[in-house]
Amino acid sequence: xxxxxxxxxQVIFIGAGPGDPELLTIKAHKFIQKADLIIYAGSLVxxxxxxxxxxxxxxxxxxxxxxxxxxxxxxxxxxxSALVCRIHAGDPGLFGTIREETTALTIAxxxxxxxxxxxxxxxxxxKAGISFTVPTVCQSLILTRLAGRTQMxxxxxxxxLARHKTSxxxxxxxxxELELEQELLKAGLPKTTPILCAYRLGxxxxxxxxxxxxxxxxxxxxxxxxxxxxxxxxxxxxxAGQPSKLYADNFSHSFRQN
Numbered sequence: 486x487x488x489x490x491x492x493x494x495q496v497i498f499i500g501a502g503p504g505d506p507e508l509l510t511i512k513a514h515k516f517i518q519k520a521d522l523i524i525y526a527g528s529l530v531x532x533x534x535x536x537x538x539x540x541x542x543x544x545x546x547x548x549x550x551x552x553x554x555x556x557x558x559x560x561x562x563x564x565x566s567a568l569v570c571r572i573h574a575g576d577p578g579l580f581g582t583i584r585e586e587t588t589a590l591t592i593a594x595x596x597x598x599x600x601x602x603x604x605x606x607x608x609x610x611x612k613a614g615i616s617f618t619v620p621t622v623c624q625s626l627i628l629t630r631l632a633g634r635t636q637m638x639x640x641x642x643x644x645x646l647a648r649h650k651t652s653x654x655x656x657x658x659x660x661x662e663l664e665l666e667q668e669l670l671k672a673g674l675p676k677t678t679p680i681l682c683a684y685r686l687g688x689x690x691x692x693x694x695x696x697x698x699x700x701x702x703x704x705x706x707x708x709x710x711x712x713x714x715x716x717x718x719x720x721x722x723x724x725a726g727q728p729s730k731l732y733a734d735n736f737s738h739s740f741r742q743n
Contacts (some may be wrong), residue, residue, distance in 0.1 A: 500602015504687025521567035529574035606654035623721030647672030
């Protein structure tokens with residue numbers, strides 16, 4: 486609660502989650518209600534996220550702006566002791582511009598704080614009623630992407646990551662189904678490995694489908710998934726694993742003694 490005091494003249498970076506305004510955190514909602522300037526990515530953040538803004542707030546879609554223009558607009562409002570909310574889709578710490586924006590603010594001597602958001606991988610798993618981890622089968626989740634305008638580091642090629650046979654959440658890779666298929670097969674994953682495809686998650690037209698590596702391209706074409714699609718590759722989904730120790734009858738811990 487202390488973060489809500491003396492916030493004028495500052496920038497609050499807010500994770501909007503995958504698009505559903507009901508998945509916005511309470512803290513984020515409170516900041517949005519107080520903001521004098523709201524800068525949001527219009528192609529990814531629905532206006533329902535900041536529908537409760539105060540009437541006098543200025544709203545700016547950052548889609549048509551470059552970094553210099555965004556920072557310039559923030560400086561303008563901060564100089565007037567205004568509260569600025571910069572809204573990012575999902576969680577600001579994943580595949581966004583938080584690093585370059587906060588660097589620019591630090592150089593300018595502008596205070597900022599970050600409110601995390603629910604990332605699409607977590608929202609998709611919840612929507613599908615699944616777990617990324619299966620005891621004794623899969624205990625790790627890798628969040629990654631295929632190369633685009635931003636190239637992937639040499640040690641982070643998808644095939645190399647997929648060889649761990651752990652769960653994968655693959656972002657920003659819609660339209661690259663052939664490459665995705667090839668990389669997963671190169672890693673040695675079976676053609677029947679389950680993949681959950683989440684299209685426009687959190688928006689009114691969201692759609693989730695199950696497919697496999699071998700059927701990925703066909704199923705995406707059938708549903709016309711061309712953009713904003715998250716892929717959850719789940720090698721452990723159809724394996725039984727073993728029950729968690731936490732609630733096992735013969736397992737004791739500090740809160741439950743047998």
